[in-house]
Amino acid sequence: MPILQIRQAIRDAMKEEMERDERVFLMGEEVGYYNGAYKCSEGLLDHFGPKRVIDTPITETGFAGIGIGAAMCGLRPIIEFMTFNFSAVAFDQILNNAAKLRHMTHGQFAVPMVFRGPNAAAHMLGSTHSQAFEHFYAHIPGLKVIAVATPYDAKGLLKTAIRDENPVLFLESELMYSVKGEVPEEEYLIPFGQADIKRPGEQVTVITWGQGVPVALKAAELAAAEDLSCEVIDLRSLRPMDEAAIIASVKKTNRAVVVYHGWPNGGVGCDVVARIQELAFDDLDAPVLRVCYEDLPMPYAENLENLILPSPERALAAIRRVAYKR
């Protein structure tokens, strides 16, 4: 099986879908002549030409809106944000047009499109460029939200996102574009709403997604060295969410820790905890803990940034606490 980077898996997914369906096109800053800020669209301009791979000015509200209009008229746009931090500029388009038009027109218009790009903190990008946006978008009915952590998941889920009849927010990671993994040559799709057990275990359920996945896996490894067996669940799909997978695991382990990028107040982490206490209350042996950002704007200084980001060590400390170890 070929080994690909996540960026290559994303490019292959877009390429295959653009070949399969001529209504699919890519639009965003630097996606064409520069081959993508993170090289996710490498070679696509040469292959499909400038009508289907469109470079835009720095106008997120504009090209997000054009994408929504195109989708309403029957095309299937992929809008790339250079980072999801810039989607804040287009927030009204996403919140009030992409998410609502189907509802407000009683189904006369659909908005089948994908917004994709890197999400959450990378490395020393300062407070305005280090934010996790799944917490905003997963809040909104009418949207679907996906976060990927492996090349296999990236390709299978992006293809599903492009074919979906609704607006999908597809969250990648700047730090993880070069993560490598096996990707089958034959075509496959991964349905939304299915979590993936990235590491099976018995004593503590660690729920995570996106950039949290490598942190959780490393923490599980550290825990295993202390004879604590963790089950790492990668949600992949945040909206819809695979409640059943979470609950099945918690019923087995009686303990859960949620590891993710984002602030503690509100958001997907709180959502996961709420579902656990609601659906598995009588199976809990310890409070469910969260390991995420500190409740602060991200500092630029590297030493301070490291104090705020979720780390394997902090995740391990939470795992120990819910297992009543030390």
Place this chain on the structure above:
Amino acid sequence: MATVVTLPRLSDTMEEGVIAKWRIKVGDKVKRGQVIADIETDKATMEFESFDAGTVLKLVAPEGEALPVGAPIAVFGQPGENPDAAGAPAPKAEAEPAKAEDKPKAEAKPAPEAESKPAQPEALAEIEVAQTAAAESAVPDQAPAPKATSQGTGPEGQADRGRIPASPVARRLAREHDLELGQIQGSGPRGRIVKADVEQAIAKGPTARPAAAAATGPAEHVPATSPPAGTPAGEVDEHGRPYISRPDRTVKLSQMRKTIAKRMGQAKREIPHIYLTMPIVMDRAVALRAEFNLSVDGTKASLNDLVILAAARALRKHPRVNAYYTDNGIVERGDIHVGVAVALDEGLIVPPVRFADQKTLKQISIDVRDLGTRAKEKTLKPEEMTGSTFTVSNLGMFGIEEFCAIVNPGEAAILAVGAVQDEAVVEDGQIVARKRMRVTLCSDHRVFDGAESAKYLQTLRKLLESPLALLT
């Protein structure tokens, strides 16, 4: 959340009770197990040890008034909490709830510090006033105000919430295994009972429920194992070394022990016992048993089985021995059910071999084995443990030659069976070795006299010394 304390059932027959004396007052902080009141029941005045903890918000029941079991008598909760929110009836005049209940709840305990808005000085002062007003201190051993951090240091460590801290799965497991959380030691933070603690308790077996504990005698119970450690006594031996003194201990009465105590006491008080001992030569019975076991498959009869069969057959000839006394007349029982005393760790029970006179030796042997096994496994049904009309108690296996037993109330006699021993016996002027056994018929002199007892023993001796008749 406020907890309503209700009048407990302190004895099986208790239907109502009277608070003889309250030992607590409004505002007191009560621990689990603390004596909170003296309660008069139909039997006695008992100390009521609280099942709940918390601050006394209200005393609902006045002293001296009869109340039904389950009636609310007090409300516990957190200082400042509204006791009426717990659903207890309106307070009697003397029960005054704490003043601070008018204050909004948020003021009574520090809000989680997340916004870090500094409180105004006046507001702070107000909080302090509110806390002082709310009976002593509003938040006694409150941890530092929890800070909402991403580590999840949530507000899990609040002050005493008036309930036993236990994780939900621990609660569920305890519920499923009928264990009292109060009897389990918590190993989690602040004594929280976690799953592992309950699993340990399950492994250890059932614990006494506090209601039962409250209803039994002396307060101090110690486990029956491991004698208490000794201390040097004041007295010394001839070498000047101190003797070791060990404290007394009270072992809790089991239900079985209580029943034995009651019935044996009753028997010795009411029944005038008479004891007659008969020696029986058992050589032929021993030989018969050996041959029987060799030739009859599927069973292994004991000598005691043979004695039970003989005793039952003899009863058919002497119906007065299979009887019991009433003031209206002596009841001679129509059926013969021979009780077999089975010693258990915690006492003894006497399950009957029913219709023993009509059973074969093989069937009696099967029955006795089955009853004994299941008695030790505690799987006998109640109706299988009662109903004997006569009892056989055998201590021969311990080397006891002969002994006197106590008649079971409801019967007229019990046969106490000693060991079969080789003895030198004079027969026809010759000393010969014989296997002899002594049986003692212990009987109720109100039902029959010594002569009848002797005749019964003669019949029994004849049956055992010429035992072939037992196989007919």
